[in-house]
Amino acid sequence: MSRSTPAADEYLADTHVLFYLSDAVTQLLEHKEECTQFGLVPYFAEYFSSVKNGNHVLFREYDYVRATPHNRASFIRVFWRSYRQIGRRGDLLSSLEYMSLLQLLCPDFPVDVVQSAARIVLIDDARDCLISFSDFLYALQLQFYYQEFLDSVLLIYQDLLAGKKPNGVIVTTAAEQRPSVAAEGNGSDGVEPSALAQCVDALCDRFKRSRPPRSCVMEALQRTGSVSYFSFLMSLAKQESVNQTIGALPNKSDVLIDPEMDRELDKLIAQISVSPSSNSSGSAVGVLKDVQRKASPRRNIHHRRRMEVESDGSTEETDSSEN
Numbered sequence: 001m002s003r004s005t006p007a008a009d010e011y012l013a014d015t016h017v018l019f020y021l022s023d024a025v026t027q028l029l030e031h032k033e034e035c036t037q038f039g040l041v042p043y044f045a046e047y048f049s050s051v052k053n054g055n056h057v058l059f060r061e062y063d064y065v066r067a068t069p070h071n072r073a074s075f076i077r078v079f080w081r082s083y084r085q086i087g088r089r090g091d092l093l094s095s096l097e098y099m100s101l102l103q104l105l106c107p108d109f110p111v112d113v114v115q116s117a118a119r120i121v122l123i124d125d126a127r128d129c130l131i132s133f134s135d136f137l138y139a140l141q142l143q144f145y146y147q148e149f150l151d152s153v154l155l156i157y158q159d160l161l162a163g164k165k166p167n168g169v170i171v172t173t174a175a176e177q178r179p180s181v182a183a184e185g186n187g188s189d190g191v192e193p194s195a196l197a198q199c200v201d202a203l204c205d206r207f208k209r210s211r212p213p214r215s216c217v218m219e220a221l222q223r224t225g226s227v228s229y230f231s232f233l234m235s236l237a238k239q240e241s242v243n244q245t246i247g248a249l250p251n252k253s254d255v256l257i258d259p260e261m262d263r264e265l266d267k268l269i270a271q272i273s274v275s276p277s278s279n280s281s282g283s284a285v286g287v288l289k290d291v292q293r294k295a296s297p298r299r300n301i302h303h304r305r306r307m308e309v310e311s312d313g314s315t316e317e318t319d320s321s322e323n
Contacts, residue, residue, distance in 0.1 A: 016067075020048065054070075054077055056074065057071050057074045057078060061106070066147070069209075072144055076141045079105060082105065083133065084255070084256060086133045087133030087255065087256050094131070095118035116143045117142075118139070120233045123230050138237045138238070141237070141248060152203055152207075156203065157191060157196060166199050190231075191226060193221045193227045196221055197221040201217075213245055216236060
C-alpha cells in the first residue's frame with residue numbers, strides 16, 4: 001500500500017528530488033571505480049551539495065542543464081560568475097563569441113538559443129553586431145529559463161502576424177521542435193498588443209509556474225501601436241521583477257559586483273604572478289579553468305579534462321571597444 005500523499009507528490013515534483021537521485025545513481029554506475037574509492041556516503045553528500053550550491057551543471061550536457069528550473073538558474077549564475085570580468089572590462093562581443101564562451105561550460109549548448117538572446121537585444125537579425133555582457137546576460141536568462149513559454153508565444157505571434165487564429169495549445173519539449181525565429185520578421189513588423197495580450201494571457205494559465213509573472217507579461221504588452229515579438233521580449237528582459245522571480249542574478253546595477261569571486265580571482269592572480277612559468281596571454285584562461293576546477297563536483301572530472309584541452313585560447317578572439 002502506497003503511503004504517498006498529494007503534498008508529498010507535489011513536493012517531489014517541485015524539487016525534482018527523484019530526477020537528481022536518478023542522475024546521481026547513473027553517474028555512480030558510470031564512474032563506479034572513481035566514485036566508490038571515496039565512499040558512497042561522501043559521494044552522495046558531495047553530489048547533492050553541488051546541486052544545492054549550483055555547481056552541478058558545469059560541463060554537463062545540455063539536456064541535463066535545461067532539465068529543471070534549478071539547473072537553468074544555476075547555469076545562468078555560473079555563466080555570470082565565470083565571465084563577469086568581460087563586463088567589467090567593457091568588452092563588447094558578438095553572438096558567436098558568446099556562443100564559444102557558453103560552450104566552454106556546456107559543450108553542446110545550442111546556437112539557436114544564443115541567436116534568440118542576441119536578437120532580444122538587437123531586435124533585428126544583425127548577427128555581426130557587438131553586444132555588451134550585461135545586455136546579453138539578461139536576455140539569455142529570459143530566453144533560456146522561459147524557453148518553452150517563449151516558443152509558444154512566438155508561434156502565437158506568427159499566427160497573428162499571418163492573420164490566422166492562434167490555437168494556443170503549444171508546448172515545445174525539445175530544441176529541434178522550436179519554431180524558427182526567422183519567421184518573426186524584422187523590427188518593423190508587429191501585431192496589435194491587445195490581441196497578443198489576450199492570447200498570451202490564456203497561455204499563462206497553461207504554463208502556470210514555468211513563465212514570467214503574469215503582471216510582467218501584461219505590463220510588457222501595455223503599449224500603443226504595434227508590438228514585435230522581440231520588442232516584447234526586450235521589455236520582459238528589462239523588468240527587475242522577472243529577474244527576481246528567477247533568482248539567479250543580482251540587480252542589473254550590481255551585475256558586475258561579486259566580492260566572493262573577486263577574492264578567489266585575487267588569490268589565483270597572486271599565484272600566477274609568482275609563478276615563473278606564467279604568461280599574460282594565457283593567464284585569463286588559466287584563471288577561469290582554476291575557478292571552474294574548484295567549483296565543479298568530483299563527478300565531472302572526465303568532462304573537465306576534456307574541456308581543458310578544448311578551451312585553451314578560446315577567449316582570445318574577443319574584440320573589445322570603448323564604451
